[in-house]
Amino acid sequence: MKPPERHEPDPVPRDPTSAIAGAASPAWTDVRGWGRLGMRAIETAPQDLIVGSRHAVLTRGLGRSYGDASLPPASRPEVMSTRAADRILAFDPSTGVLRAEAGLSLRSVNAVFMRRGWFPPVTPGTQYVTLGGMVAADVHGKNHHVDGGFGEHVSRVLLRTGDGHVVECSRQSNPSLFAATLGGMGLTGHILEVEFALRPIPSPWIQHETLRIPDLGAFLEQLSASAAHWPFTVGWIDCLKRGAAMGRGVLIRGRFADASRAPRSSPPEISRLRVPFDAPNVVMRDGVMRTLNAVYYATRGLRPAAGIEHPEKFFYPLDALLDWNRLYGRRGFTQYQCVVPRAAGPDGVERMLRVLTDRGGSSFLCVIKDCGAEGLGTLSFPMPGISIAADLPVRPQTQALVDALNETLIALGGRVYLAKDSFTRAEHFRAMEPRLPRFLAERARWDRERRIRSALSVRLMGDPP
């Protein structure tokens, strides 16, 4: 049963004199994923998403997904950006429930609410993402082991489906569409509005500890030992190290500081630098990365091992350097992020790291996280286990490296994170995603012709190019 069409504004543009600029006239632009992979496409950025989504092929937020998830299919190079639709529609200070247009950025959420004692229940490692992108990727944070993904905290989304309906979905209304939308990479519909609950925090400051860990076994032990007492944990390991030092790195854990321990002042504005141009490709050569890793390991240990930290430095260390992806040059980079199920144990993690190091998949740093229970999202990435993420500069051998990693991952029963992916093959994806048929069936209910699609869904789900 399809719900009735919601009331929609008159389809006749308010201003019939179309020559008047201001109707979000379409423009050809370079649209790119964060890994710099991109294409020429017609981009619109309407303020009114209900109207703007009527004929849209794909919606994107701030383009922080690394691969081709936010790029339209080659034969219909059209994409709607939500960046102009960023209004907060309601906030209830008694419950923390926030409803907003899908283009609202996490940076704005933090800027408005952190000083009032509220913080998002889940945040990815950058605040330059939109609520729509957070729902579509069902993002996870350093607290996945206790709080699950963002989707667990979303109570409602307003969606325009591929067959043109504007529908509310939640756990009560259209629950299967709701579940498919969490982590559905924008393929179940254009997300117009998002409602979720912010969390009260005792202060905006973070109490943290940093531990230097000599090897992988110790690392995984510490990660699980920390989970019980620390809501936020993350590890950075040097994945160029082989042998006994494989997996050496730093473990960072934190929690919001009690008001009694935190500074009285609000965290000050952080000054940010910007990478002004594309670096030459040599910058991210292996030798350079090896040195950077060694320096990072050495200097992290020099920082105070515990203390009070600025929340942005804790949650978003990479945001300090704007456009840092340009350091990877024009060829760009990809991120390989996968989750190795708990059952595969430390050996499984080690096997993945070994493929990475043996095949020379140099990465500046490799991020290790602990994932908790699987959430509601039909295609959401996390499952109980260990997530590994490594940035890989794009080289001629990258495809072979990702293939090798995926083959090992499939044997271990793990899966990759679509928000980071650009090299996984359709057959590998099918092998790691027994949930795919269920997702496609739900998508077909609302969009039989697959009108909404992306370069990613063409690559992985057999959509029309």
Place this chain on the structure above:
Amino acid sequence: MNVLILGATRGMGRALARKYAARGAALALLGRDAEDLQRTAADLVARGASAAVQVACDLEKTETILPALHTGSTALGRVDVIVLTAGIYASQESLEASPDLTEKLLRVNLIATIRFCEAAREVLAVQGGGTLCVFSSVAGDRGRKPVAIYGASKAALSHYLESIGYRDHERGIKVVCVKPGFVHTDMTAGLKPPPFAGDPDAVADVVIRAIDRGTPVVYAPRIWGLMMALIKRLPRAFMRRAKF
């Protein structure tokens, strides 16, 4: 602080309204689409505005101007600042192709805007002063090929704003004329950005400071002040050949 704004639904007006909201100001939002105004008001209240009343006002319907200013200012009690960002842009080619469009643009950007300002001056004068901030454009600073008609509307507006600044000085009214360069908003969507294109948030920072200080003319982004000083000095022979 109490601020009345026409144009807060989009672009630079929206960005400026958010700055005032963050300061906890009480706002009167004038605009032409009730639902859009309502969503904008909710946003501004969530961002800290102590109030955001909504009032219908459409520069294409000049009869709405006086009642809107009256309703907005009465709701606020005292008005410290009146801001008008509303305006329209169309390319020179489309204006040349349509006399109706030309007339509409001149009516909105000039006639209706001046009518609004005349009424706003009275509101401020009656209460003993305040600030009137109106968005003109760098396009009014020098005759140029691509902005003959739009530029003319803004040149006349800048001229008018300068004059009322002098006239109202004694009455305690400060007039701030904002001259944006190219700024990424709905208005410029689809146009090729020149160097030094700005974004609305940065423009709003510059404008709110100018309003605080009562600066009579402000370019935003600031670099456009230098650029226009240069462009104003270019010889006619050069301008005949230049494309910008």
